[in-house]
Amino acid sequence: MTEIKAGFALCGSFCTFSKVIPQMKSLKEKGVEIYPIMSEIAYSTDTRFGKSEDFVKEIEEICSRKIIATVKDAEPIGPKKILDVLIIAPCTGNTLAKLSNGIADTSVTLGAKAHLRNGRPVLIGVSTNDALGNAAKNIGNLMNYKNIYFIPMRQDDPYDKPNSIVADFTRIYPAMMKALENKQLQPVLTTLT
Numbered sequence: 001m002t003e004i005k006a007g008f009a010l011c012g013s014f015c016t017f018s019k020v021i022p023q024m025k026s027l028k029e030k031g032v033e034i035y036p037i038m039s040e041i042a043y044s045t046d047t048r049f050g051k052s053e054d055f056v057k058e059i060e061e062i063c064s065r066k067i068i069a070t071v072k073d074a075e076p077i078g079p080k081k082i083l084d085v086l087i088i089a090p091c092t093g094n095t096l097a098k099l100s101n102g103i104a105d106t107s108v109t110l111g112a113k114a115h116l117r118n119g120r121p122v123l124i125g126v127s128t129n130d131a132l133g134n135a136a137k138n139i140g141n142l143m144n145y146k147n148i149y150f151i152p153m154r155q156d157d158p159y160d161k162p163n164s165i166v167a168d169f170t171r172i173y174p175a176m177m178k179a180l181e182n183k184q185l186q187p188v189l190t191t192l193t
Contacts, residue, residue, distance in 0.1 A: 012092055017049060096128065097138050099142060
């Protein structure tokens, strides 16, 4: 098999960066060529989970390339057919809503739109506190869209945050391989381990 070219887009679920970035590194170690993408918010916002410049530096070192962090820089993804697959992990409720409704006003959503025009898979790793609330309809819509696949997910804190869902980011690689076959890795909904 030839080397897989994967876009790896991070949105502003900062609390999951510590789980997602090691998976990015693992993909790279498996020989996947990674094109990093960050939403403008994720790229430029310092939070209690870390400084943006530290995340940017770490991601660029893992991927050996600059992060795509603007709409302008994301646009060529489609016409140049750069990617085989686009992974959006973590994917926030805001980005889910935009993808579900065809809004392409961020580097991540325009990257997805540009990539989907080539009939290639987008793999979503949900991370939102309202997945079983307001975001549920958007997840449902996206599950019915052609070329959209999901990393298996589960409630992360069912008693204190009953509407919250987070993808099992350790399943990115097998979910990506299935998406490249135009199949959804099952089961999509998992239980706490």
